[in-house]
Amino acid sequence: MNAVQDNFDIKATLAGSRLVGLWRLMHGFRLPYFGAVTSLGAAAVSKTGTYLLLRVLADRLLPALQGNPSANPVMALLPWIAAGFVFLAVFEGGFTYISGRLAAYTAEGIARRLRNYLFDHIQRLPFSYLDKMQTGELIQRSTSDVDAMRRFFADQAIGVGRILLLFIVNFTAILNLDTTLGLASVIVIPVIVLVSIFFFRRVTKAYESYQEQDAVLSTTLQENLAGVRVVKAFARQDFERNKFEKDNHRKFVLGRRLLLMHSTFWPLSDIICGAQMLGGFVLAAIFAIDGRITVGTYLAYHGLVVWLIWPMRNLGRLIVQASTGLVSYGRVMEIVRQDREPLEEGKLQASLHLRGEIAFENVGFHYDQGAEVLEDITFTCQPGQSVALLGSTGSGKTSLVNLLPRFYEYSTGKILLDGVELNQYSRKFLRSQIGIVEQEPFLFSRSLRENITYGVGRAVSQQEIEQAAKVAAIHDIILSFPDGYDTLIGEKGVTLSGGQKQRVAIARTLLKDPRILILDDATSSVDTETEAAIRQALKQLMVGRTSFIIAHRIQSVMHADLILVLDQGRIVEQGTHDELLARGKIYPQIHDLQTRIESELEQEIASAERRISSTEQAK
Ligand code: UTP
Ligand code: MG
Numbered sequence: 001m002n003a004v005q006d007n008f009d010i011k012a013t014l015a016g017s018r019l020v021g022l023w024r025l026m027h028g029f030r031l032p033y034f035g036a037v038t039s040l041g042a043a044a045v046s047k048t049g050t051y052l053l054l055r056v057l058a059d060r061l062l063p064a065l066q067g068n069p070s071a072n073p074v075m076a077l078l079p080w081i082a083a084g085f086v087f088l089a090v091f092e093g094g095f096t097y098i099s100g101r102l103a104a105y106t107a108e109g110i111a112r113r114l115r116n117y118l119f120d121h122i123q124r125l126p127f128s129y130l131d132k133m134q135t136g137e138l139i140q141r142s143t144s145d146v147d148a149m150r151r152f153f154a155d156q157a158i159g160v161g162r163i164l165l166l167f168i169v170n171f172t173a174i175l176n177l178d179t180t181l182g183l184a185s186v187i188v189i190p191v192i193v194l195v196s197i198f199f200f201r202r203v204t205k206a207y208e209s210y211q212e213q214d215a216v217l218s219t220t221l222q223e224n225l226a227g228v229r230v231v232k233a234f235a236r237q238d239f240e241r242n243k244f245e246k247d248n249h250r251k252f253v254l255g256r257r258l259l260l261m262h263s264t265f266w267p268l269s270d271i272i273c274g275a276q277m278l279g280g281f282v283l284a285a286i287f288a289i290d291g292r293i294t295v296g297t298y299l300a301y302h303g304l305v306v307w308l309i310w311p312m313r314n315l316g317r318l319i320v321q322a323s324t325g326l327v328s329y330g331r332v333m334e335i336v337r338q339d340r341e342p343l344e345e346g347k348l349q350a351s352l353h354l355r356g357e358i359a360f361e362n363v364g365f366h367y368d369q370g371a372e373v374l375e376d377i378t379f380t381c382q383p384g385q386s387v388a389l390l391g392s393t394g395s396g397k398t399s400l401v402n403l404l405p406r407f408y409e410y411s412t413g414k415i416l417l418d419g420v421e422l423n424q425y426s427r428k429f430l431r432s433q434i435g436i437v438e439q440e441p442f443l444f445s446r447s448l449r450e451n452i453t454y455g456v457g458r459a460v461s462q463q464e465i466e467q468a469a470k471v472a473a474i475h476d477i478i479l480s481f482p483d484g485y486d487t488l489i490g491e492k493g494v495t496l497s498g499g500q501k502q503r504v505a506i507a508r509t510l511l512k513d514p515r516i517l518i519l520d521d522a523t524s525s526v527d528t529e530t531e532a533a534i535r536q537a538l539k540q541l542m543v544g545r546t547s548f549i550i551a552h553r554i555q556s557v558m559h560a561d562l563i564l565v566l567d568q569g570r571i572v573e574q575g576t577h578d579e580l581l582a583r584g585k586i587y588p589q590i591h592d593l594q595t596r597i598e599s600e601l602e603q604e605i606a607s608a609e610r611r612i613s614s615t616e617q618a619k
Contacts, residue, residue, distance in 0.1 A: 008027060011336050033157065044170070046088045046095070053085060054299055059297070061074055061081065107151070114146050114149065117336070128368055135219065136215060160315075171186065184283055192313070200319050209254050210257075217251055273309045276312075284301045285298070342427070343428040354516070356383040359380040359415070360377045360380075364376065364412035376413075377400065379574055386560045387548050389548065390566070396569040404430070406430055433514055435512045435517050446489065448504065465507075501525075502526060515546070554591050
C-alpha cells in the first residue's frame with residue numbers, strides 16, 4: 001500500500017463482540033491474511049508429506065532391497081525418493097517465507113491504518129472529551145495498545161489458521177494410518193481447551209490492570225517532562241522520583257503476576273500434551289508389535305503425532321496470548337467510539353461575508369457536569385467594534401470567548417452573530433473566521449516561518465509574513481536570530497521567552513486575517529511600551545473587524561468601544577471607559593488602584609534617578 005491514507009472508517013467496524021470487531025478491522029487485508037494462512041497450510045502439508053514418504057521408504061523400498069541390494073530395479077528409485085525429500089523441504093521453507101511476508105504485511109498494514117486513524121480521530125474529538133482524558137493515556141493507547149493489536153494480527157490471528165490447518169492435515173493423515181490410533185491421539189483436547197479458557201480469563205484481567213498501570217506511568221512521565229521547570233523550581237525531584245518509583249513498582253508487580261500466569265500455563269500445557277504424546281507412542285508401539293501396523297506406519301505416526309500435538313498445545317498458548325490483543329482492542333476502541341466534533345454541521349457554511357455583529361442574550365454556560373461558569377451574559381457589539389473583558393482570575397473571561405468558535409456549547413440563552421444564532425454556523429466556518437491568540441500560546445517545534453504561516457491554507461509571500469511580524473513587534477527580534485525566519489523553535493532550536501512566544505502567536509493569528517479577533521491576555525508577558533505599540537498597530541489593522549481583548553491592565557482596555565467587567569461568571573458593569581468611570585463601582589476602583597500604583601512607581605523611579613544623578617555630580 002502506498003503512503004496515502006485510506007479512508008476506511010474504523011468506527012464503522014465497531015461490533016458487539018471484540019472478535020467480530022477484530023475481524024471487521026481486517027477489511028482490505030483478508031486476502032493477504034488468507035494467503036499467509038494458506039501458505040502455512042502448504043508448508044504443513046509438505047511436512048506431512050515428508051513423513052508419508054518416509055513410510056513408503058520404510059515399508060515398500062527397504063524390505064525389497066533387503067538381502068539383494070545390487071542390480072535391484074528398486075535402487076533406481078532411491079535418488080527420486082531423496083529428491084522428493086529435498087523438494088518437500090524446499091517447498092516447506094518457501095511457503096513458510098511467503099507466509100511470513102504476508103503476515104507482516106497484514107499486521108503492519110492494519111496497525112498503520114489504525115494509528116493513522118487514531119491520530120486523526122483524537123485531534124477531531126471535542127474539547128469536552130480531551131479536557132478529561134490524560135495525554136499519557138491517549139499516547140499509550142495509540143502506541144502500546146495498537147502494538148498489542150499488531151502482535152495479535154501477526155501472531156495469533158495467523159497462528160490460529162496455521163494451527164487449524166496443521167491439525168486437520170495431520171489428523172486426517174493419522175486417521176488414514178489407523179483410526180483407533182488417530183482418535184486416541186486427541187483425547188486431551190477438551191482438557192487443553194478448558195485449561196486455556198481458565199487461564200484466558202485470568203490473563204485478560206491481569207493484562208488489563210497491567211496496561212492501565214502502564215498508562216499511569218506514561219502520564220506521570222509525560223507530565224513530569226512537560227512540567228520539568230516546576231519540578232526543578234520547587235526542588236521536588238526526590239518527591240517525583242519516589243512517586244514514579246511507586247508507580248513503577250506497581251507496574252513491576254502487575255507485570256510479574258502476568259508473567260507468572262504465563263509461566264504456570266506453559267509447563268501445565270506441556271505436561272498434558274507430553275502425556276498425550278507418550279500415550280500415543282506406547283499405543284502405536286503395541287500396535288506395531290502386534291503387527292496391526294507396519295514399521296513404516298509406526299515411523300510416520302511418530303513424526304506426524306508431534307505435529308498433531310503441537311497445534312493443540314499452541315492453541316492453548318494462543319488463546320491465552322490473544323487476551324492481550326483483545327484487551328488492547330477494547331482500550332483502543334474506547335477512543336474510537338467517541339463522537340468527533342461535527343465540524344461541518346450547521347446550515348450556514350457557504351462563503352458568507354461576516355460583518356461581525358455579536359449579541360449575547362442571557363447566555364449561561366457550564367463545563368460538562370460542573371457548576372455554572374457563566375450566567376446571564378447579555379451585551380451587544382456592532383461590527384468593527386472592540387470589546388474588552390476585565391475581571392479577576394477565574395471570572396469566566398476565557399470561557400466566554402471560547403464560546404464564539406464553538407469550542408464549547410452554551411447551555412442557556414442565545415448568541416447571535418450577524419443576527420443568526422451561532423449554532424446555525426458550522427464550526428469549521430466559524431473557526432476560519434475567528435482568530436484567537438490563546439492565553440498560553442503553543443508553538444510547534446518547527447521554524448518560525450512555519451509557525452507564523454500555520455493557520456493559512458495558501459502560499460504566503462515573505463512580505464505578508466514580515467508585515468504580520470512587524471505588527472506583532474517580533475520582526476526585529478526574528479531578524480536578530482542567525483537563521484531569521486528559518487530559525488527552529490524548541491528542542492532543536494532557540495527557546496523563545498514568554499513575551500516572544502505571545503508575539504509570534506499574535507503574528508500567526510494576524511496572518512490568518514480573521515473577521516473576528518480574540519486576544520486572550522495576549523500581551524500579558526509583553527512590556528507596557530511594546531504593548532502600546534502592538535495596540536496601535538492592531539488598531540489600524542482591525543478596522544472593520546470585531547475584536548475581543550482580555551487584559552488586566554486598564555491601559556489595555558480603556559480604548560475599547562465596550563468594556564465588560566466580569567465577576568464570578570456575571571457581567572457586573574458594562575460601558576465605555578468614560579461611562580464606567582462616571583457611574584461604575586468596580587471599574588473606578590480598579591482604575592484608581594492601578595493609576596495610583598503606577599504614579600507611585602513613576603515617582604519612585606524619578607526620585608531614584610535624581611539620587612543617582614546627584615551622587616554622580618558629587619563625584
Ligand atoms: P476561565 O478560564 O474562564 O477564567 O474559568 P478566566 O476569567 O479566563 O481566568 P484567568 O484570568 O484567565 O485566570 C472560569 C471558571 O471555569 C472553570 C474554572 O475553574 C473557573 O472557575 N473552568 C475553566 C472549568 O471548569 N473547566 C475548564 O476547562 C476551564
Ligand atoms: Mg483566562
